[in-house]
Amino acid sequence: GIAVVATDIPQAAALSGMCAEAGMLTWQHDICAPLPVPAGSFDLVHNRYALSYVPEALVEHVVQELARLVTPGGYLWLEAPTTQAVAAGVHHLRQLLQWEVVYEHFHARSASAHSTIISEEQRTAQVGPLSIHLVGVYRVARIPNW
Numbered sequence: 001g002i003a004v005v006a007t008d009i010p011q012a013a014a015l016s017g018m019c020a021e022a023g024m025l026t027w028q029h030d031i032c033a034p035l036p037v038p039a040g041s042f043d044l045v046h047n048r049y050a051l052s053y054v055p056e057a058l059v060e061h062v063v064q065e066l067a068r069l070v071t072p073g074g075y076l077w078l079e080a081p082t083t084q085a086v087a088a089g090v091h092h093l094r095q096l097l098q099w100e101v102v103y104e105h106f107h108a109r110s111a112s113a114h115s116t117i118i119s120e121e122q123r124t125a126q127v128g129p130l131s132i133h134l135v136g137v138y139r140v141a142r143i144p145n146w
Helices: 010-021 056-068 084-096 120-125
Strands: 005-008 025-028 042-048 070-082 100-110 115-118 130-139
Touching (some): 010 025, 042 056, 056 070, 056 084, 070 084, 084 130
Parallel strands (some): 005 025, 042 070
Antiparallel strands (some): 070 130, 100 115, 100 130
């Protein structure tokens, strides 16, 4: 069977109720704080859009914590509108922790409102205003030892 644990902010009480009715355990939690669960507790950690609300200086810390929760061989799925600095932080962690990239793309929108999927090289070479949407699924080979 599958067990689902969802976290959300206190303002999302109605969503938490719907999740509970569907048999999911729901926690209300500040994403910038460590989750009170042992390392390697989950086969899949999916973070959708929450990273866009994390202060830029804390994003790498939050992603490290999410990776800590994934069992070796499990998956970390990140999806969020982000900045170049945040995308660079995720890239740095990906290399540092030797994540296998299962799927990754950066969807970019420039000031001229043209939208396209760009490569890592194009993202790092970009100069000027750019809005980036990251979608990445990574296989975590080991639990980070922070």
